[in-house]
Amino acid sequence: MTGNARVVVHADAAALSEATAARLLLALVDTLSTQARADVVLTGGTVGIATLAAASRSPLAASIDWTSVHVWWGDERFVPAGDSDRNEGQAQAALLAGLPLPEENIHRMGASSAFPTAEDAAAAYAADIADAGTPAWDVLMLGMGPDGHVASLFPGHAGYEARGGEAIAVHDSPKPPPTRVSLTLDSIVRAKRVWVVAAGAAKAEVVARSLHGDLTLPAAAVRGTSETLWLVDAEAVATV
Template identity: 80%
Template sequence: MTGTADAGSHATRVVVHPSAGSVAEATAARLLLTLIDTLSVQARADVVLTGGTVGIATLAAVARSPLATDVDWTSVHVWWGDERFVPAGDADRNEGQAQEALLGALPLPEDNIHRMGASSAFATVEEAAAAYAADIEAAGTPAWDVLMLGMGPDGHVASLFPGHPGYEARDAEAIAVHSSPKPPPMRVSLTLESIRRARRVWVVAAGAAKADVVARSLHGDLELPAAAVRGTLETLWLVDAEAVAKV
């Protein structure tokens, strides 16, 4: 089932699947087809990944799909929307989960994987955020071809939390986040400004616990970071039936 909501220059599309598992499978197929189409008309594709239960399940579904062999992975660059500032190899890190679910199974050059800095490599979270911003600039400040976001039950996306200073950050690609409402307390996150440069923004959410904030976000409650994200070409909410029960 699909629906629409106002998103400024274009309509937000809401695509409803029966279950969290089907959200992951369908999003994986959508991502692979988008990459195939994108690389048929341009030399490179930049994709921003998300963590979370459905996000990692989506990556695992990509790895299983026969369509994965039709993508020229040497032309795909992988980024993250946020990362926990903990040591490399820590189970909390999104990039480690993504490596296990997908990246290790792909013929993806290591230089194409843009990992956010770990506390074992940087003295401060500010240094890690500055290094990621520099990496983005060195890559030509890409207009992300696909930027995937999970959403917390408080309406946060990436590590932009309601009422938190990072939500209001401007004039930066990546920021240091302190005192995160969700542990661990220090993180690196793309800013809303960076997210909204994406051509396609896909918010992936499932479960009854998300129903209130999905409804508030789709009705434009800008207290929630999830309500403020959009792509320049496409904004999709890829959700299960429980997550839209209150829309």
């Protein structure tokens, strides 16, 4: 991990979600006070979606010009549109549907019902990023699995080793469903702010290993150009 990384510990997963939601909304307010557009990369997972639900309840949401916010994803399950496994559908229900956010500002990764292969979906997402000017993500949120994966970059898996480009197809994922689309590590570390969000005792070992720089874990390799935050609950840092 790089020297600019900071660990912020909250009492439990609920407090973590509420605090991260407030942090996200304030980051968007601050970003839009100095530039015309904000690009935020969302994550799925229990805490990630709980964070979006908390953001939807916050009065801070009303202070943001959502027409200037663009929403992206770090990874997506390559399943049909409307499938309950898709991160974008969960995010839509938790937050996005209730915002005055133009549809063209929501950059969903392609579904298997729209693209013949995950490679095609990844190429289309890379083209979408290029068309947007290859933004340096203003905030990029990542959940972390108990194996130390982030986005759909898994330890010892080819996707973690891939370099160059913006998005890749992931096959034979250790976590179902087996086929996914993910941002590359190179795309992730272009972000200004990278936030790794983790909760629970099951993740304590890999949180400790990541914080001590075990680069066999993708979570240990991510960083932001101006800020790297580990936003965790007390159980997740019990062995640090």
